[in-house]
């Protein structure tokens with residue numbers, strides 16, 4: 001059962017991706033070069049970044065992908081709506097790709113693993129590629145049952161176009177390039193560092209089966225997502241900073257929203273995981289080597305398939 005957003009939606013999305021992301025980068029460069037750093041523009045761009053980074057980390061990631069807390073249908077829609085203005089496609093698509101990332105983490109079927117297709121592909125190449133537009137509805141059964149989420153997922157370009165129109169109406173070209181382009185480009189790269197850098201640089205507190213890392217700098221940029229090795233160890237926890245010194249602004253905001261009664265049932269990791277982390281057990285050497293060998297074996301078999309296709313040889317399975 002492939003696809004979910006319909007062919008027309010995919011075509012729109014594909015062109016929007018390539019041309020839109022390139023134009024957004026040009027707009028950001030133009031803003032910095034032509035308009036300079038006016039404090040009001042910087043403040044609006046930062047504010048818009050923080051709001052949408054929260055919609056991605058608290059909404060797309062911790063709510064839609066992992067269901068780590070509960071909320072009303074209205075706030076669920078609001079998280080999805082603000083999330084779409086981050087220009088990272090729809091919430092259902094995002095959750096489906098992300099659930100696969102956890103299941104296949106750093107294996108051959110992980111869409112954005114730096115171990116599989118290199119750093120740049122894991123950072124942004126996979127988003128620009130037309131390969132990953134479709135998703136398996138079976139991975140997101142809990143989300144596709146909401147018609148309003150399906151609509152947003154299919155027409156995720158609508159809130160983006162509305163945001164562009166609004167910034168243009170309120171601030172002219174300066175508003176469009178500074179408030180939308182600069183802020184959104186920073187947001188895209190900030191989010192994507194979790195797929196690329198957080199699987200390469202940082203410390204491994206837990207011996208997970210992937211290459212995820214904890215990185216304090218990325219935790220600042222992404223409002224708490226940099227504790228990515230913690231997250232791969234216990235993905236159903238709302239907080240990703242497991243200890244008091246691990247800065248997790250997204251979780252602090254969710255705690256405040258929980259006190260206000262907007263969200264509820266925030267989940268935390270069990271004591272045994274916290275104790276395991278305190279012991280600071282490094283990944284056993286054997287396990288690290290086994291992971292690397294698995295990744296290499298996956299690449300080798302894929303390459304074998306390609307060579308077999310290229311010379312039109314039957315695969316061993318077909319020959320039997």
Ligand SMILES: [Zn+2]
Nearest residue numbers: 065098231235
């Ligand atoms: Zn996750």
Ligand SMILES: [Zn+2]
Nearest residue numbers: 101194212228
């Ligand atoms: Zn990861």
